[in-house]
Amino acid sequence: MKLFKIRGGVHPHDNKHLAAGQAIENLPMPALLHIPLQQHIGAPAKPAVQRGQQVAKGELLALSQGAISAPVHAPTSGRVMGVGSYPAHHASGLSVRTVTLKPDGEDRWSDEIQGVPDPFALAPEEIAARVAAAGIVGMGGATFPSAVKLNLRTRYRLHTLVINGAECEPYLTCDDRLMREQAEEVIDGIRIMAHALGVDRIIVAIENNKPEAQAAMALAASMDPRIRIARLPTRYPMGSEKHLVQALTGRETPARGLTADIGVVVHNGATAFAVHEALRLGRPLVSRVVTVSGGAVSRPGNLRVPLGARVQDLLEHCGGFAQQPAQLISGGPMMGQPLPSTRVPMVKGSNGVLALTTAEVARHEPMPCIRCATCVQACPCGLVPLDMAAHTRAGDLDGAVSLGLMDCIGCGSCAYVCPAHIPLVQYFNYAKGEMAARGRAKQKMTETKRLAAQRTARMEAIKQAKREAMAKRKREAAAKKAAETAAADAAVMAPGAAADAAVMTPGAAAEPPATTAEA
Amino acid sequence: MQIETPASSAGPFAHERSSIQRTMALVMLALLPATLFGFWQFGWPAIFLFFATIGTALLAESACLKLAGKPQRLYLLDGSALLAAWLLAVSLPPWAPWWIGAIGAVIAIVVAKHVFGGLGQNLFNPAMVARVALLISFPLEMTNYVQPMPLFSADAPGLMQSVGISLGQPGFDAVSGATLLSHVRTELSQGMSLSEIIPGIAHLVSGAVGTIAGSMGETSALLILLGGLFLLAKRVITWHTPVAMIGSLAILATLMNLYDPEQYAGALYHIVSGATLLVAFFIATDPVTSPVSKMGQILFGAGCGVLVYVIRTWAGYPEGVAFAILLMNACTPMIDHYIRPRIYGRDRRGTPIEYADNAEMRK
Numbered sequence: 001m002k003l004f005k006i007r008g009g010v011h012p013h014d015n016k017h018l019a020a021g022q023a024i025e026n027l028p029m030p031a032l033l034h035i036p037l038q039q040h041i042g043a044p045a046k047p048a049v050q051r052g053q054q055v056a057k058g059e060l061l062a063l064s065q066g067a068i069s070a071p072v073h074a075p076t077s078g079r080v081m082g083v084g085s086y087p088a089h090h091a092s093g094l095s096v097r098t099v100t101l102k103p104d105g106e107d108r109w110s111d112e113i114q115g116v117p118d119p120f121a122l123a124p125e126e127i128a129a130r131v132a133a134a135g136i137v138g139m140g141g142a143t144f145p146s147a148v149k150l151n152l153r154t155r156y157r158l159h160t161l162v163i164n165g166a167e168c169e170p171y172l173t174c175d176d177r178l179m180r181e182q183a184e185e186v187i188d189g190i191r192i193m194a195h196a197l198g199v200d201r202i203i204v205a206i207e208n209n210k211p212e213a214q215a216a217m218a219l220a221a222s223m224d225p226r227i228r229i230a231r232l233p234t235r236y237p238m239g240s241e242k243h244l245v246q247a248l249t250g251r252e253t254p255a256r257g258l259t260a261d262i263g264v265v266v267h268n269g270a271t272a273f274a275v276h277e278a279l280r281l282g283r284p285l286v287s288r289v290v291t292v293s294g295g296a297v298s299r300p301g302n303l304r305v306p307l308g309a310r311v312q313d314l315l316e317h318c319g320g321f322a323q324q325p326a327q328l329i330s331g332g333p334m335m336g337q338p339l340p341s342t343r344v345p346m347v348k349g350s351n352g353v354l355a356l357t358t359a360e361v362a363r364h365e366p367m368p369c370i371r372c373a374t375c376v377q378a379c380p381c382g383l384v385p386l387d388m389a390a391h392t393r394a395g396d397l398d399g400a401v402s403l404g405l406m407d408c409i410g411c412g413s414c415a416y417v418c419p420a421h422i423p424l425v426q427y428f429n430y431a432k433g434e435m436a437a438r439g440r441a442k443q444k445m446t447e448t449k450r451l452a453a454q455r456t457a458r459m460e461a462i463k464q465a466k467r468e469a470m471a472k473r474k475r476e477a478a479a480k481k482a483a484e485t486a487a488a489d490a491a492v493m494a495p496g497a498a499a500d501a502a503v504m505t506p507g508a509a510a511e512p513p514a515t516t517a518e519a
Numbered sequence: 520m521q522i523e524t525p526a527s528s529a530g531p532f533a534h535e536r537s538s539i540q541r542t543m544a545l546v547m548l549a550l551l552p553a554t555l556f557g558f559w560q561f562g563w564p565a566i567f568l569f570f571a572t573i574g575t576a577l578l579a580e581s582a583c584l585k586l587a588g589k590p591q592r593l594y595l596l597d598g599s600a601l602l603a604a605w606l607l608a609v610s611l612p613p614w615a616p617w618w619i620g621a622i623g624a625v626i627a628i629v630v631a632k633h634v635f636g637g638l639g640q641n642l643f644n645p646a647m648v649a650r651v652a653l654l655i656s657f658p659l660e661m662t663n664y665v666q667p668m669p670l671f672s673a674d675a676p677g678l679m680q681s682v683g684i685s686l687g688q689p690g691f692d693a694v695s696g697a698t699l700l701s702h703v704r705t706e707l708s709q710g711m712s713l714s715e716i717i718p719g720i721a722h723l724v725s726g727a728v729g730t731i732a733g734s735m736g737e738t739s740a741l742l743i744l745l746g747g748l749f750l751l752a753k754r755v756i757t758w759h760t761p762v763a764m765i766g767s768l769a770i771l772a773t774l775m776n777l778y779d780p781e782q783y784a785g786a787l788y789h790i791v792s793g794a795t796l797l798v799a800f801f802i803a804t805d806p807v808t809s810p811v812s813k814m815g816q817i818l819f820g821a822g823c824g825v826l827v828y829v830i831r832t833w834a835g836y837p838e839g840v841a842f843a844i845l846l847m848n849a850c851t852p853m854i855d856h857y858i859r860p861r862i863y864g865r866d867r868r869g870t871p872i873e874y875a876d877n878a879e880m881r882k
Contacts, residue, residue, distance in 0.1 A: 008861070012533055091529075157876055170533060242863065255864035255871035263876050333533040354532075362534040365593060368639040370539060373811035377757075382860040384811060404862045404869075412531035419537040426529045446825075 001203070004250035006243045008380035009235045010413045012170045012334065014209055015360075019293040020173040022301035024181055027317055030212040033075055033101045033308030034086045034236050034345040035061060040137040041067030041144050043513045049099065053080045056110035064132070070134045070145045070348075073284040074110075075306035076171045078103040091332060093340030101308065109283070117278040119192045124153060127196040134278035135348075136285045140164060140175075140268035141331055143349035146275070149265055150196045156260040161194045163247060165206040165213065165269040166232055166239035169332025172352045174289040175269050177302045179206065186269050186271050189276030191224060197265055203248055204269075206231040207238060236334060237411040243267045243380055255407055257287035270351075285348060292318045296355035305346050311353050312342035325355035326363075333360075334412045339367065367420040372434050375424065377412035382387035385414035385424050397438075400431050408432075408519050413461070545755045547605060551644065554609055556742050558736040560614035560667040563681030565735050569608045572620030576604030579625050591874030599638050603627050606646035606801060609736025610794060610841075611653075614665050616687035619657060623649040629638040640752040643848045644808045647841045654841070664732040666696040696732030700704035701837040705785065707829070712781035717788070726791040733793070740791040746801030759813050761799040763820025764827075765790060771828045789828065798823070798840040808848045815851075815858040822847045 038044035045062035049055060055074040062072040078101045117128060132147030144287050152158060163186075167175040179186055194202050204221065206214045208231050221227035230248055242253040245264050253259050259266055270288065277283045281344035284309055293300040298319030305314060309329075315321070329336040330344075331352050339353075346353075375385040383404045391399035408428050415424040558566050580600035584591050604624050611620060631648035635641040654661045670677045697705065699722060706716040717723070725731050729739025737743070740881060751754045776785040786872035791796060793804075803809060803823050810819050823843045830839025861867050 334531045370639045372806035381863040
């Protein structure tokens with residue numbers, strides 16, 4: 001099919017040869033699984049199990065909470081050892097709420113697991129509901145709950161489903177292998193998603209460095225005339241959702257918008273596979289394919305791993321390190337995160353574990369910027385990274401924002417080509433984080449102001465009420481006295497009583513006018 | 520086997536493997552043929568001048584780095600001072616005394632580069648600043664060109680004589696020659712017509728090959744072009760600046776030539792003579808002092824071309840490239856401010872683009 005040009009981008013050495021030839025293997029069940037309760041963007045899931053509880057494979061471990069969240073299920077049968085803190089799959093190495101599960105070795109699915117004989121007979125919202133219940137999130141790494149995207153139909157006019165099989169990050173081959181080996185299942189999941197979205201145009205986009213995957217997917221899709229296979233040029237960041245849609249449709253997603261604004265929804269191929277499993281077999285998302293690669297790994301490969309297996313379990317299965325790695329990364333080398341330790345567990349968004357050698361990382365001492373503009377040419381978003389970095393460096397974050405900081409997708413193309421080896425992405429991450437913090441601080445300040453104003457108003461209202469109550473009491477007392485005086489006046493006729501009244505109420509006679517004035 | 524790695528670093532964890540040193544080295548490699556040709560054409564005095572310029576530049580760079588407290592090894596080896604001095608040297612009259620090169624190098628490195636803050640901070644191209652400063656300060660030495668006397672040929676000065684020339688002692692009878700540009704200009708001012716001054720194509724051919732009087736490394740248009748094409752092939756430079764500069768110069772020259780062929784020389788004359796090609800490929804493309812966007816580079820190049828033509832044709836100097844470059848360098852910040860690439864998903868003014876599809880869904 002006809003493709004459109006996208007701007008910028010780079011051609012990193014893809015290094016896919018390391019793992020592309022390795023068929024997907026099942027990782028042997030580790031002795032323990034550490035399953036974090038937050039493996040998605042949005043609110044963390046709420047634990048639904050207790051220490052000591054026996055669970056079957058696929059049984060619910062934690063419930064989703066809120067509109068953007070996803071439940072977590074048991075990756076195998078076993079006993080819950082506890083719900084506590086464990087280092088997160090994140091560069092910070094901070095701990096998060098994690099269920100620790102001791103597998104019993106039986107790997108027995110829960111009895112309640114049941115598929116749907118014909119998913120196409122279901123209403124679209126029913127499919128989305130089942131995808132939500134299966135805890136499926138975007139498996140390309142963004143981990144946005146998939147059901148939310150399948151429900152976009154209600155708010156947008158959609159016409160196209162794009163399956164992102166670009167896999168443009170170097171080294172990663174997990175999507176490639178999945179599409180090669182399980183094309184039928186992936187296509188089935190794609191068709192189910194198209195049904196849920198109500199679209200009749202489906203494009204499966206795969207980069208040209210994966211001819212086998214293209215062929216396998218084309219074959220599996222041949223029975224459905226709605227599906228077209230797009231053969232993408234190999235270029236990073238072709239897998240960026242908005243750029244992918246531009247390459248396929250020629251249209252840009254409006255800034256700050258979603259691809260749904262131009263009628264397109266993008267899902268990852270591995271997500272489609274998970275949807276197939278959830279609908280046909282009733283199985284929740286409890287495992288995924290991960291590429292283990294890099295020059296420092298003895299036997300690079302692609303593994304199907306239960307969620308919660310540790311990075312270390314994967315590396316050990318791949319024969320450990322052939323040499324000391326200079327950098328351990330989760331994801332690809334372009335946008336991946338450094339891993340703080342090999343103890344961290346695999347999560348739904350983990351697509352790669354890379355152990356890179358010093359030569360592969362190619363880090364140099366940063367030099368001053370010579371304004372060579374290679375970063376400008378490499379930026380797929382039309383930004384001027386060198387100027388944004390200069391503003392950030394000078395502390396002028398508003399200046400950086402006015403140059404388009406918030407339009408930066410963080411793809412790292414600029415830093416990849418920079419001859420001065422300036423860590424541009426780090427600058428932008430810092431600036432974005434700082435802007436977010438400022439936003440929060442500003443919000444907090446307005447909130448504090450609002451609360452303070454409310455409190456002042458409340459105190460004022462109380463005072464006012466007190467004053468009014470007092471005035472009312474005084475008025476009542478005065479009225480009572482006046483009544484008494486009146487009664488006394490009435491008694492003037494009786495001379496003795498009149499003298500009594502005059503003696504008893506000298507002050508009271510003066511008070512009523514004063515009270516009236518006060519009121 | 521459990522390892523802990525530092526979590527401070529962020530991606531990307533891969534690099535194209537380019538470096539400033541590599542870029543500078545490629546530019547020098549591209550300059551090498553024209554420079555060696557200049558050495559051969561103009562002999563030992565040219566070689567002495569070249570090394571005097573470069574040696575002084577490196578000393579000045581080292582001293583400035585020391586004053587600024589920057590690491591010597593890292594910065595001295597980045598190649599930027601070496602390249603600036605090289606570009607200056609090839610733009611000097613080949614038999615200029617050594618101190619012309621030395622003073623030029625000091626101006627380039629100290630005044631034009633480090634006063635502005637060092638590598639990447641200078642507003643003006645250091646080699647061109649030095650060239651203009653020398654031209655104004657030492658007009659005699661800077662316009663004293665000689666006819667080529669190839670190394671080892673019978674007329675060429677010997678080693679000792681060359682030392683004398685370099686030290687500025689008279690004593691060797693060189694055939695001084697006008698460059699094509701100054702020759703044409705002088706004759707035109709005498710009321711001659713172009714067809715009498717440049718009778719045939721021969722002048723242009725010798726200009727292209729380089730067997731004429733001229734600056735040390737500028738004479739051979741063909742070798743400069745070869746270097747430029749090498750830089751384009753290696754993606755050290757892009758086509759935008761050189762094409763815009765040569766194009767605008769050629770268009771202007773052609774138009775004026777059509778208007779009055781006896782008074783205004785054609786495009787080819789302007790392209791092969793003087794420093795046109797050297798500047799188009801090696802100076803106007805200087806990243807530090809030229810705009811960053813492609814559109815900006817086209818504008819910058821076109822401005823250079825127009826200015827070169829205007830200065831050569833109507834102003835007081837026969838050659839105008841150095842002035843043209845400096846004037847356009849001064850415009851670079853403004854060009855960069857106004858001409859930016861369009862941001863993805865936004866129009867030229869920065870507002871998000873709108874489509875009819877789901878416009879009503881957006882607020």
